[in-house]
Amino acid sequence: MSGVIAFYSRAGENYVNGELKTLTVGNTEAAANALQRMINADLFKIEPYIPYSQDYSECLNQTKTDQLRKARPELVCCPQNIERYDILYLGFPxxxxxxxxxxxxxxxxxxxxxxxIRVFCTHEGDGFGHSMEDIKRIYPDAAIEAGPAIRGASISQAQAEMKNWIQNIGLSENEKFERKW
Incomplete structure (x- = not known):
């Protein structure tokens, strides 16, 4: 069995505990890294060709505009031979x-x-929102499972939440995936 952790994360100014903080590593990337250390799956960062602004207010405007127009930003790349993976761990804010x-x-x-497709997200109060339904619309025949919705303000607890999650789905830290890359 093989798995890949694909995630989108944004460093720079982020809203954390009611205030703006500059993060060198985005919250979702921190959660993905914690998961990767536990299960040894391949790690893939989803990166738009034109990144969103590091400025929080500008990023909000850009992301809202993209959502309203249902944009599909060009990506830097996609993993090659994705069909070789049985499980996708998908993380995003x-x-x-x-x-x-x-x-x-x-x-x-x-x-x-x-x-x-096992999904985890970071947020500041809205959990998954309607993202699970959106994934099900794209992949109606996939087995889609919700994992942790981690508050960005408590990202330091991501390792504990990820550990609890993989234990709940029956994957122990000793059952690491075979790496494909």
């Missing part, structure tokens, strides 16, 4: 009640039909 538009691009360009 909640933007405007769903996934960031680059995650939509990723899901529509890479084919996970009939696969297991």
């Amino acid at each position: 909640n933007y405007w009640g769903t996934m960031p538009m680059p995650v939509f691009s990723f899901l529509e360009q890479c084919h996970f039909f009939g696969k297991v």
